[in-house]
Amino acid sequence: MTKITTLAGMEKDNAEFCKQALQTLNLPYAQNAGITVKVLRLDLLHPHISGNKWMKLQVWLERFKNGGYQGILTKGGPWSNHLHATSYTCYFQKIPLIAIVKGHEHYVSATLQDLKTWNTQLIFTNRSDYYCEEKWIELAKSLNYLYIPMGGDGEEGVLGVTEWFNQAKLPAFDSVFCAVGTGTTVLGIAASTLACTNLVGVDAGTGDKKLLEKLSEEHISIHGEKKVVLQHAPVKFGKISPDTIAFMQDWYFQHHFMLDALYTAPLCVHFKLLVENGQIPLGAKVLLLHTGGLQGNRSVSLLNP
Numbered sequence: 266m267t268k269i270t271t272l273a274g275m276e277k278d279n280a281e282f283c284k285q286a287l288q289t290l291n292l293p294y295a296q297n298a299g300i301t302v303k304v305l306r307l308d309l310l311h312p313h314i315s316g317n318k319w320m321k322l323q324v325w326l327e328r329f330k331n332g333g334y335q336g337i338l339t340k341g342g343p344w345s346n347h348l349h350a351t352s353y354t355c356y357f358q359k360i361p362l363i364a365i366v367k368g369h370e371h372y373v374s375a376t377l378q379d380l381k382t383w384n385t386q387l388i389f390t391n392r393s394d395y396y397c398e399e400k401w402i403e404l405a406k407s408l409n410y411l412y413i414p415m416g417g418d419g420e421e422g423v424l425g426v427t428e429w430f431n432q433a434k435l436p437a438f439d440s441v442f443c444a445v446g447t448g449t450t451v452l453g454i455a456a457s458t459l460a461c462t463n464l465v466g467v468d469a470g471t472g473d474k475k476l477l478e479k480l481s482e483e484h485i486s487i488h489g490e491k492k493v494v495l496q497h498a499p500v501k502f503g504k505i506s507p508d509t510i511a512f513m514q515d516w517y518f519q520h521h522f523m524l525d526a527l528y529t530a531p532l533c534v535h536f537k538l539l540v541e542n543g544q545i546p547l548g549a550k551v552l553l554l555h556t557g558g559l560q561g562n563r564s565v566s567l568l569n570p
């Protein structure tokens with residue numbers, strides 16, 4: 266894959282980055298159960314560009330460069346990590362960007378405020394129009410813009426994640442845990458050379474039915490050795506409970522880095538439950554993926570007193 270990475274701090278190769286980003290977690294409940302836990306701090310990739318969203322964008326950006334497009338059109342909610350990542354990337358690479366935003370123009374979140382600062386053109390839309398894929402594909406076509414679906418998903422997204430992990434040269438693990446929204450990231454990892462026996466996708470409660478299809482049997486055997494499992498975190502997407510907040514604050518106190526409220530906090534809550542219920546074998550080497558998304562925490566009023 267040709268490197269098109271030109272963002273400050275991101276042109277380092279992935280293996281080099283992972284040497285710093287792969288950290289040992291001091292989790293007494295895991296240590297007591299004889300389990301070694303590491304975290305891959307993808308949140309350290311870039312301050313504005315959420316870890317996995319960056320990976321998912323790579324192949325899309327290649328398509329943009331090779332396709333003779335005038336700009337990019339994509340969509341997301343008012344706190345979308347994907348919009349945030351795409352907006353900053355386009356700003357940095359001087360690519361015109363139109364963002365279709367699910368919501369009302371009177372509600373300008375901190376995320377959307379950033380998008381405005383980075384010269385992204387916002388188009389606000391109601392729910393039904395937002396989900397009308399044809400409409401946005403047509404609009405993109407009429408402008409000669411590349412259409413990137415919500416979240417940077419699709420085959421391009423999967424491939425971007427695979428290529429990133431192929432270059433990461435991580436050690437082998439028994440189990441790797443990755444938060445799941447659409448499943449693009451976990452499918453990309455499944456197809457990568459990352460060595461692990463179990464790849465556990467932890468559904469953050471989005472209730473995305475397409476996801477279940479994507480993670481069905483045919484995808485489970487993608488790369489021979491890996492068994493891909495979908496599990497459910499004890500949360501409902503977007504409903505951030507006081508327990509989750511307390512868990513996040515405690516986590517920060519113990520480990521000195523934040524989790525995001527929607528994906529990585531539920532992931533770590535789920536993992537803790539598995540350990541406490543004796544569902545992780547003694548001696549297991551575990552990797553938890555911190556997929557980033559910290560900018561979205563600005564939506565959580567309890568974390569921002």
Ligand SMILES: *Cc1c(COP(=O)(O)O)cnc(C)c1O
Binds near residue numbers: 416445448450556
């Ligand atoms: C978007 C996102 C995910 C989910 O990624 P999918 O590829 O949609 O499964 C996980 N973690 C964070 C922090 C995210 O922003």
